[in-house]
Amino acid sequence: MIGKIREAAKRMLDDGTVRLFLGYGKNGLGDTVPVFLKHKEDVEALYWDETCRYNLTRYLTDRDVICLEEGPVGVIVKGCDQKSLKVLISEKQVERDEIRIVGVVCSGMKDDNEEILSKCGTCDSWNPDETFCDIVIGQTVERKIEEDEYSDVEEVEALDPAQREKLWGKYFDRCLRCYACRNVCPLCYCKECILEQNDPEWVPPSASKENNFYFHIIRAYHLTGRCTDCGECERACPVGIPLRTINRKMIKAVKDGFDFVAGKDPEARSPLTRFRRDDREDFIT
Amino acid sequence: MEKKLKIVGFLCNWCSYAGADLAGVSRFQYPADIRVIRVPCSGRVNPLFILKCFQEGADGVLVSGCHPGDCHYQEGNYYTRRRMMMLKDLFCFFGIDKRRFHISWVSASEGKKWADVVTAVVEDVGAALRGSEKQ
Incomplete structure (x- = not known):
């Protein structure tokens, strides 16, 4: 999976479809952190595992970090993050053509104690929406949604x-x-x-x-x-x-x-x- | 004699405010526990206003506007209805007594209804406060 993510990021940065790529990486302590890539040589810094809990779409509206007017930005989204992105687009905070969306199939994120997050248990969107994302990476997972909602x-x-x-x-x-x-x-x-x-x-x-x-x-x-x-x-x-x-x-x-x-x-x-x-x-x- | 309550009333200029005026002109009796703030439309009432009232020590809040379909601005009160529905739900969830927050529709010709609404609201708010004092 990580190979495909790196490959996609590399291709996008190389041909200039995006000028910045948002993904997950590791810091010196081995913790998962958000990373911002500008050069295709840096794609090795990208990482993917079940600790990639953060919602990276948060950064898209932070004009101190990213100026979307300067050119398209690529972003990795999980199914849940993609929902936030849809709301941001509906509220005209982000234009759809300002971003390239890399959807990644997620099979539930885990906390520091290796327990699956409670939000992932009732999640109905492990597979990102293919009609919405530019690329979807990962094999579609089949799952039954628990009906205990609320x-x-x-x-x-x-x-x-x-x-x-x-x-x-x-x-x-x-x-x-x-x-x-x-x-x-x-x-x-x-x-x-x-x-x-x-x-x-x-x-x-x-x-x-x-x-x-x-x-x-x-x-x-x-x-x-x-x-x-x-x-x-x-x-x-x-x-x-x-x-x-x-x-x-x-x-x-x-x-x-x-x-x-x-x-x-x-x-x-x-x-x-x-x-x-x-x-x-x-x-x- | 019971202690006077402090209830803030947000009244839309075109219906409820005129309705309250009519109640006065017609000399209908109703409790004097309500303080009226005139707003151009019930849609002007930001939910933050209501929170601020409670924060500053109001015992209750009443938001009153034109009947649905009769809004002077065509549709202002439809938005109010949705907003207040959600706000009331949230208040209930946090354990704020739902009897302290009221929404009503009073038209300019309903002086009697205005008097009845205020009487009912004052009773409800009073009951809510007595309930919380007991505990």
Whole structure:
């Protein structure tokens, strides 16, 4: 697999289809890190194994790192990363012709303890979409998708309101407000985030249980109808807040309310920017 | 006499605000626990406004606009409906009592309905607060 990835990167860099190639490599300590290649001689630095967890599409909107206007960029995506990319394209943050997409078939990523990531267990896109990617590398894998979806969300929903508040209070109490979850999110691309605005100050920057509550409401709400459950926020969180449960709650709400799943169609608009005249009304006083 | 509540009401200029005005002109009685903020359209209500209200100590929030189909700007309230639906869902998930956040449609001719809505909202918010004090 890695041979084919290197070969594809080499060919693209050589004939000038891309001026920069984003992939996975190893640092001196043997950890998997993102690598940015400019020369075809460097393709040996590329690497592929089940520790390539990062979502590289995050870098595409980071204008300090990549200027897409300067020429096409090649990027390696897994099935889950590809969903984020589709949302970025639908939101006009990335033009499809500014990038070359190398889809890699993934059979589940593993954490440092060699355990398969929880997001990979319920993943429905181990095989990247061939109609969307420029190249797909790897043999298509057959798999049955587990049907237990949203059990984590339902577990929380089964509690009564006071218990829910206590549960989230316990998690949010330890939030450091480091914003790693926001920084790592491929869809949090605002140049000036409202969390850093101080006039008006929507939520005070100091970490307290109450402020953190508002921060997490804002974070989750801004991803409503957009989040593709790539799980990067939860992976990046240094204090282990189950952010995916919150995101999945909103994914479920959007699915139930608007019959929409983000990251399937690069043409689709987010449900909160559209409406139907017969949307449900049962929550109106 | 119960303690007065602080409820923030976001009222659209064209329907609910006029409806509230009509309630006043018609001398319908309703509790004075609501503070009204006039907005051009219920679609102007950024969910951040609602969070800010709660953050600053509001006991409850009411967002009120034109009935679907009657929006002065044709479709503003349809967007509001979707946004508020999701926001209310998220509040519930985080354990914020859903009785503290209300959305209603009140037209310019529904003075009586406005009085009823406010009465119901004040009752609900009061009940939510009493519930949380008990624990």
